[in-house]
Amino acid sequence: MELQPIAPASIRLFYEPQGTLRLTVADDRSYPVVKLYQAWPLSMPGRYLSFQDAKGDEITLIESAAELTAEAREVAEEELKRRYFTARVEAVVDIRTEFGVSYWRVRTDKGERDFVVQSLSESCIWLGEHHILIVDVDGNRFEIADRMALDTASRERLDCVL
Numbered sequence: 133m134e135l136q137p138i139a140p141a142s143i144r145l146f147y148e149p150q151g152t153l154r155l156t157v158a159d160d161r162s163y164p165v166v167k168l169y170q171a172w173p174l175s176m177p178g179r180y181l182s183f184q185d186a187k188g189d190e191i192t193l194i195e196s197a198a199e200l201t202a203e204a205r206e207v208a209e210e211e212l213k214r215r216y217f218t219a220r221v222e223a224v225v226d227i228r229t230e231f232g233v234s235y236w237r238v239r240t241d242k243g244e245r246d247f248v249v250q251s252l253s254e255s256c257i258w259l260g261e262h263h264i265l266i267v268d269v270d271g272n273r274f275e276i277a278d279r280m281a282l283d284t285a286s287r288e289r290l291d292c293v294l
Contacts, residue, residue: 138192140199143183145207153211155183155191163191168211181208218265218273219245224286227293234293236266238274247272252293264294 142158145166156162165186171193172180178197184190197205197212219240226237234249247268249255257265264276276282279290 136192140194140204141201143192143194143200143204145200145204145211147207153207166191168208168215170212170216177212178209181212215271216273218275221266221274221276221282223283224289227289229293236268236274240274245274247274256294 138157142160144156146154146156148154152164153166153168154162154164155166163183163185167184167186167188169182169184170177170180171182180193180195181197182190182193194200197208200208219238219242221238221240223239224236225239225244226235228235232251234252235246236249237244237246239245247270249266250269255267257267259265262276262279262281264279266274266276268274276290279287282290
């Protein structure tokens with residue numbers, strides 16, 4: 133299906149209910165559940181934004197958040213911060229696995245966090261020999277910049293699941 137062009141200035145973004153991103157295009161149509169992704173590259177924040185419906189079908193792609201109205205841009209920036217939130221793991225306190233699902237407790241630069249990972253083979257991304265990005269079931273990102281810099285107990289816990 134070919135995308136219908138949408139003028140970025142006609143996009144209204146808001147949360148309703150709280151925590152659920154919605155998109156309305158002028159007085160034309162509305163999407164009750166919207167996911168916002170930065171299509172590429174992550175090194176250029178606010179560029180090439182993909183708006184997708186609840187099924188993952190693309191609604192529209194805009195080149196820059198700057199094309200949105202001030203109100204929509206503010207919501208888009210907040211949503212991108214939420215989606216691409218990354219905490220740096222400083223220690224692995226505990227990891228347990230049950231039926232292919234792993235339950236993590238880590239200490240990060242943002243405090244202690246508990247999270248769940250469905251499939252480590254799909255959710256653990258090696259960015260380098262010792263650099264790991266873990267994405268939990270909610271899409272939160274946890275970065276281990278250098279697994280060799282972790283304490284011995286943390287490395288041993290990681291080795292049991294990776």
